[in-house]
Amino acid sequence: MTQLQFNLDFEKIKDEVMKSDLNDVVKSSIVVLFNEYMEMERDRYMKNTTHERSENRHDYRNGYYERDLILNVGKVPLKVPRTRRGEFSTDIFEKYKRCDKAFLLSMLEMVVNGVSTRKVTKIVEQLCGEKVSKSMVSGLTKKLDPIVNDWAQKPLDQQYYNYIYVDAMYIKVREYHRVVSKAVYIALGVNSQDKREILGFKVAGTESKETWHEFFESLISRGLQPPKLVISDAHEGLKSAIMENFLNTSWQRCTVHFLRNIIQTMPKKGSKEAREYLKEIFKAPTEKISRMLKDEFIEKFEDDKKYVKAIETLDAGYEDAIQFYAEDKDTHIHIRTTNVLERLNSEVRKREGVIRIFPNTSSAFRLIGAVLMDCEEGMDPGKRKFFYRTTN
Structure with a gap:
């Protein structure tokens, strides 16, 4: 079976996602691209491709786990590759974070521009179908402290x-x-x-x-x-x-x-x-x-x-x-x-x-x-x- 080769500019793709008005077809395409990108990330980390034997191997593939990435345009379900030692992590989102930085910054911008915490949580839920607690929004604003200081x-x-x-x-x-x-x-x-x-x-x-x-x-x-x-x-x-x-x-x-x-x-x-x-x-x-x-x-x-x-x-x-x-x-x-x-x-x-x-x-x-x-x-x-x- 012929394998497709992807040469992806992740930052460019992500930027386009932020600007897009996603429908189901486009969102599905983005899922395929993001999943393929993460697969390439794991290959690069492993220094070999799937089923390829190599003396340089320092870890083993260990399947995938499902995780949602919340963008400011909606929720995208992803299959995240993992390794046996658990040391591999993707650039798409920080480890243990379900919200990407652009989405968090959008929430922060709403707060700074005078949108109340209660309204921010409602807006996020309407846009993404994802509930965000008031404590999360309040905690997010504290990220401003070192910047403002x-x-x-x-x-x-x-x-x-x-x-x-x-x-x-x-x-x-x-x-x-x-x-x-x-x-x-x-x-x-x-x-x-x-x-x-x-x-x-x-x-x-x-x-x-x-x-x-x-x-x-x-x-x-x-x-x-x-x-x-x-x-x-x-x-x-x-x-x-x-x-x-x-x-x-x-x-x-x-x-x-x-x-x-x-x-x-x-x-x-x-x-x-x-x-x-x-x-x-x-x-x-x-x-x-x-x-x-x-x-x-x-x-x-x-x-x-x-x-x-x-x-x-x-x-x-x-x-x-x-x-x-x-x-x-x-x-x-x-x-x-x-x-x-x-x-x-x-x-x-x-x-x-x-x-x-x-x-x-x-x-x-x-x-x-x-x-x-x-x-x-x-x-x-x-x-x-x-x-x-x-x-x-």
């Missing part, structure tokens, strides 16, 4: 970061049988090539000077140098920590938060003109024009008692809110607010909202870290930059 501790002495944005957001975590609020500190930097990088993050207690100080110290210990500008809101503890940790660095008060602070002191009715006037102060093309608009605002509304507090707030915080004018004009729209970090926070919120309450701090660190890593990959890829300078 390594990324979160990457050295920061390979680049100089001109601008750093910092902010804190709040999440709910279960701790000692209670649900408590935790702050997530995030730092985003723009390096000397005008590309964005996430410098670090931390899940800790409530926002305070001490916790901000610890966060900045952790960045500095990894090699971070004082930037030209730190952009943030006006949290008192944050401001103090910036001053103490980054000498010779200017602080840019986020103009969006600052305007909000001023407007909150103004009457809700009849203040539309004043609100529009305020916004133009920080949209001015130059510092000189901005100061002129500020003086005009004060002159126009200073005799109205309803705007006394607003004028006091504007006057007290104005200098901190116009530090961006010392930088290149092309950067102004990006560095006068923390909008870029707010968008990053919203991506975290999108995934975190599905979970609502993290079971512990470690799980919060794991998921938020994975989301931030995913976001960073899409930031300024290739030759793209965060801002393009037209001035010298």
